[in-house]
Amino acid sequence: MKSVVLTGVLLSMVVAGAAPVAADEVPAPAVLPAPTNVTGMQSGTSLIVSWEPSAGATSYTVSADPSGQTCTSATTTCVFDALPARARYSFTVTATDGVTVSDPSSPSPTIRLRALLAEPIFPTAKVLVGRSAQGRKIWALRQGNPLAVTVLLSVGQMHGSEPAGLRVTDRVRNAPIPDDADYQLWTIRTMNPDGAARGDRYNARGVDLNRNFPGTWSARQYRSGRAAGSEPETRVMMRFIQRLQPTGTLSFHQPWNTVLSVCDQRSAFWVRRAAVLIGLKQPGRPSNCGSWYPGTMSRWTARNTGSWFVTVELAPNGRVGPQIPRAARAVVKVAEEMAEDSGPAMGLGTN
Numbered sequence: 001m002k003s004v005v006l007t008g009v010l011l012s013m014v015v016a017g018a019a020p021v022a023a024d025e026v027p028a029p030a031v032l033p034a035p036t037n038v039t040g041m042q043s044g045t046s047l048i049v050s051w052e053p054s055a056g057a058t059s060y061t062v063s064a065d066p067s068g069q070t071c072t073s074a075t076t077t078c079v080f081d082a083l084p085a086r087a088r089y090s091f092t093v094t095a096t097d098g099v100t101v102s103d104p105s106s107p108s109p110t111i112r113l114r115a116l117l118a119e120p121i122f123p124t125a126k127v128l129v130g131r132s133a134q135g136r137k138i139w140a141l142r143q144g145n146p147l148a149v150t151v152l153l154s155v156g157q158m159h160g161s162e163p164a165g166l167r168v169t170d171r172v173r174n175a176p177i178p179d180d181a182d183y184q185l186w187t188i189r190t191m192n193p194d195g196a197a198r199g200d201r202y203n204a205r206g207v208d209l210n211r212n213f214p215g216t217w218s219a220r221q222y223r224s225g226r227a228a229g230s231e232p233e234t235r236v237m238m239r240f241i242q243r244l245q246p247t248g249t250l251s252f253h254q255p256w257n258t259v260l261s262v263c264d265q266r267s268a269f270w271v272r273r274a275a276v277l278i279g280l281k282q283p284g285r286p287s288n289c290g291s292w293y294p295g296t297m298s299r300w301t302a303r304n305t306g307s308w309f310v311t312v313e314l315a316p317n318g319r320v321g322p323q324i325p326r327a328a329r330a331v332v333k334v335a336e337e338m339a340e341d342s343g344p345a346m347g348l349g350t351n
């Protein structure tokens with residue numbers, strides 16, 4: 001509309017034989033000024049867009065980029081509540097007085113709409129997972145955002161003779177993770193406190209907890225327990241993991257100096273990523289695709305939740321020192337990278 005008016009003015013000047021004038025000397029046509037200072041802000045799972053008013057405007061139309069969805073308002077705010085989460089948006093606003101429409105505003109700064117849960121999975125940041133055979137407490141601690149959809153579980157120790165993951169967990173728990181992070185990170189220092197107290201691989205009843213989980217349990221396995229899920233540590237972990245429904249799980253062991261995963265695509269991705277971040281040897285192909293131990297926590301978790309599962313085998317005690325800080329940083333980095341991933345493999349496109 002502006003250009004039509006301008007062309008008409010220039011044309012009349014040409015007809016009158018006057019010299020052409022620069023556009024900025026032409027009197028501006030009476031149009032509505034564009035709205036200014038457009039900003040977006042997340043509240044719950046909605047995005048609230050606000051702006052400075054344009055003189056003479058009676059209503060405004062906001063459009064979201066990408067998605068193209070629009071929102072109309074007679075005030076200077078508008079709420080989008082059906083935008084896909086886990087995407088970045090910017091917004092432009094036009095004003096109208098019922099007759100003319102302003103130019104679009106400058107786009108707002110980009111804002112990332114994060115998926116959020118309606119309620120925390122656990123109401124507190126410290127949860128009693130349960131008790132060991134000898135009555136020791138197994139605790140889980142949360143860092144990060146209790147409403148975040150992305151949930152990483154990191155288990156420092158399952159075998160009491162493998163202490164490196166305890167040190168990794170202590171470092172992770174000291175990492176400054178903001179309460180408004182895009183993820184929640186749950187750490188269990190040890191799920192075998194009786195074994196840890198004696199420096200013994202097995203629990204107090206002599207059972208290898210990583211052979212005791214149901215689903216793939218076998219009576220023929222060495223120290224697999226008298227039945228699937230016969231051990232209290234196994235059962236309390238099953239109950240906790242069922243309720244937490246982690247997006248991903250890291251389980252620390254020693255001393256193989258490599259990474260292992262169950263045989264699925266997402267685990268295959270994160271097992272390579274964990275190896276790179278910690279500096280461990282990568283398996284030549286997705287591990288455990290051909291053969292695996294029966295009764296492992298990894299296979300039970302993969303079968304009973306949507307979680308990927310990576311077993312991190314750190315170096316033997318004498319050589320593990322330099323890996324500890326790297327592994328701790330890797331735990332936090334994996335959580336951050338999971339939260340950034342908006343791909344369909346995460347199964348979390350919208351909420």
Ligand SMILES: [Zn+2]
Pocket residue numbers: 158159162252253254
């Ligand atoms: Zn182990």
